[in-house]
Amino acid sequence: QSVLTQPPSASGAPGQRVTISCSGTRFNIGTYYVNWYQQLPGTAPKVLIYRNTKRPSGVPDRFSGSKSGTSASLAISGLRSEDEAYYYCAAWDDSLSDSYVFGTGTKVTVL
């Protein structure tokens, strides 16, 4: 149902780098800013990246965002056990009716 597509899962060993993709269209990622959210088990989501590449204060620089055309990516370097969570991209979408949309979500597992 979501217009932003993410891989359902990603994994890596501690210390490795993991990248999560978010694929959209010119009606969302291709035009508007992308934000990324982390949801730890049993908790509300937390913003990790806003406006494609910016980190809120308190978010480690191990997390980085990028955008190119109609796709965006979240990279986690120096993977740690506490990074095991769901990650969602999000953006404004004006394809059918103006709305905000989340990606399908990616579960990151630390091996």
Next chain:
Amino acid sequence: EVQLVESGGLVVQPGGSLKLSCAASGFTFDDYTMHWVRQAPGKGLEWVSLINWDGAVTYYAVSVKGRFTISRDNSKNSLYLEMSSLRVEDTAFYYCVKDTTSGYSGYEIGSFDYWGQGTLVTVSS
């Protein structure tokens, strides 16, 4: 400290109605756009609706348009979501969410920096 506290989640029959409330504190409520986001148990996030600072502008997800109404009372620092013609697929945790800006579409919209703990709406016969 910013706090968002939702209430009103219940078990309701299909076709029924329900009104959710969110009490906000710790920030200047009428400076910001507010949102409702929901999450069905074990599923992903789904944006539901937004309302701008003075209530003049609202947007809805296609899945709820015409059935849900978002509103706010800045004098009470409160956000609301009136839900009608509820369907089984509306079953979810509903989160009250603060935007980082007063923007309400496109480039103006910000990110979601504070979330409530969620209130569970169950639609079942």
